[in-house]
Amino acid sequence: MVECCGEKTVYQGRIRQMNITAPRGTKDILPDEISRWHAVENLFASVCERYGYGEIRTPTFEKTELFARGVGDSTDIVRKEMYTFDDKAGRSMTLRPEGTAGIARAYIENGMASLPSPVKLYYDMSFFRYEKMQKGRYREFWQLGCEIFGSSSAYADAEIIAVLDTFFTELGLSERQLELGSIGCPECRPDFITALRAHFEADLDKMCADCQERFEINPLRILDCKVETCQPFIATAPSQLDYLCGACDEHFAKVKLALDELDITYNVNRSMVRGLDYYTRTVFEYVSTHVGTQGSICGGGRYDGLVEILGGKHTPAVGFAMGIERLLLEIEAQEVEFPPLAPLDLFIISFPDTAVSALALAQKMIRSGLIVQTDVMERSLKAQMKQADRSSAQYMLVFGAEELESKQFLLKRLSDGVEHTVAVDDLADYLLKAREK
Ligand SMILES: [Zn+2]
Numbered sequence: 064m065v066e067c068c069g070e071k072t073v074y075q076g077r078i079r080q081m082n083i084t085a086p087r088g089t090k091d092i093l094p095d096e097i098s099r100w101h102a103v104e105n106l107f108a109s110v111c112e113r114y115g116y117g118e119i120r121t122p123t124f125e126k127t128e129l130f131a132r133g134v135g136d137s138t139d140i141v142r143k144e145m146y147t148f149d150d151k152a153g154r155s156m157t158l159r160p161e162g163t164a165g166i167a168r169a170y171i172e173n174g175m176a177s178l179p180s181p182v183k184l185y186y187d188m189s190f191f192r193y194e195k196m197q198k199g200r201y202r203e204f205w206q207l208g209c210e211i212f213g214s215s216s217a218y219a220d221a222e223i224i225a226v227l228d229t230f231f232t233e234l235g236l237s238e239r240q241l242e243l244g245s246i247g248c249p250e251c252r253p254d255f256i257t258a259l260r261a262h263f264e265a266d267l268d269k270m271c272a273d274c275q276e277r278f279e280i281n282p283l284r285i286l287d288c289k290v291e292t293c294q295p296f297i298a299t300a301p302s303q304l305d306y307l308c309g310a311c312d313e314h315f316a317k318v319k320l321a322l323d324e325l326d327i328t329y330n331v332n333r334s335m336v337r338g339l340d341y342y343t344r345t346v347f348e349y350v351s352t353h354v355g356t357q358g359s360i361c362g363g364g365r366y367d368g369l370v371e372i373l374g375g376k377h378t379p380a381v382g383f384a385m386g387i388e389r390l391l392l393e394i395e396a397q398e399v400e401f402p403p404l405a406p407l408d409l410f411i412i413s414f415p416d417t418a419v420s421a422l423a424l425a426q427k428m429i430r431s432g433l434i435v436q437t438d439v440m441e442r443s444l445k446a447q448m449k450q451a452d453r454s455s456a457q458y459m460l461v462f463g464a465e466e467l468e469s470k471q472f473l474l475k476r477l478s479d480g481v482e483h484t485v486a487v488d489d490l491a492d493y494l495l496k497a498r499e500k
């Protein structure tokens with residue numbers, strides 16, 4: 064065995080086998096866990112569609128420039144975490160690190176601005192970020208999200224939060240809290256930035272190197288710093304909520320009023336931030352209140368400046384995104400119950416001379432809506448019996464030459480061994496009715 068670049072190369076005689084593993088930070092999703100994924104994804108799609116949102120899927124990679132402009136040059140995502148490569152024609156491409164920039168690009172490019180407003184979209188896509196390895200963080204990860212384009216109204220903000228609240232309620236995720244804030248607009252933000260500069264200036268030499276750089280480029284980003292020694296200075300920083308202009312103040316009040324009317328409780332959070340200019344007004348986050356898994360489950364907010372930055376005309380917009388892997392951890396911690404997978408209705412056992420007829424019978428039953436398995440290994444009778452037992456099928460039948468002739472089957476219920484003779488034409492009906500019992 065030869066170790067080479069972390070991959071194991073095994074020489075076996077003249078055949079060289081290489082054990083290729085999945086790239087670090089990626090994960091296979093296997094059939095035994097997919098039912099949870101389906102439950103979450105299907106419920107999300109159902110909730111979104113009931114609120115009148117249509118699904119959108121954008122390309123897995125986009126021109127790098129889109130994310131540089133649409134996510135922001137100064138963000139960690141763009142500076143450190145993107146999978147960027149030159150294609151064969153030498154153009155810089157990037158695997159999408161988040162959904163909103165690509166969707167805003169698609170909105171502009173497909174002329175969706177000329178559709179009746181608002182345009183309401185949802186998505187279920189995977190994204191790519193080269194992140195430090197930690198539990199529950201993957202370099203390819205999945206997110207569910209919504210975007211509303213074309214409405215500046217506070218009611219659009221309230222509706223998009225309502226989508227989430229309905230989703231969490233129907234999912235059964237009860238230990239959650241909505242954190243709500245406002246980050247103002249280009250009118251009132253400069254005053255806030257001036258106040259931040261004044262606050263941090265005196266202690267800047269006690270703060271981390273990143274923060275010292277952020278102080279020069281964009282002091283708002285200091286508020287995102289996770290470094291321990293910076294926390295005391297961040298905790299005492301002024302809040303944007305005290306610097307909102309009249310219009311932003313009114314907008315925020317209207318969001319809160321609408322949420323009250325919808326019976327959605329929230330905590331006004333005075334320290335929520337977004338470091339980029341095109342984020343405006345409402346910011347929100349759902350956090351888990353479950354002991355052991357506290358932290359953000361979902362983040363969102365208004366981004367009235369984004370479409371314009373990407374070359375469209377001024378279009379107010381609001382949206383959110385949540386990670387499916389994070390959500391699944393939460394579901395497990397909060398012991399949310401899912402309906403069990405539908406069991407196998409029928410296992411058909413066959414002989415070499417009836418195997419192909421058994422395949423045809425299985426196909427007929429499957430097209431009637433049943434879940435059916437038959438032998439595709441050409442195994443012995445005994446081995447097939449064993450497989451039927453292990454399959455937890457509701458019924459089994461043995462398809463021999465006699466059954467081929469008589470078109471009658473002896474159907475055996477595996478839970479108690481009770482047997483019934485059923486004609487081939489009645490078989491599907493019989494099994495479908497048996498499901499209801
Ligand atoms: Zn404002």
Ligand SMILES: [Zn+2]
Nearest residue numbers: 271274288293
């Ligand atoms: Zn810092």
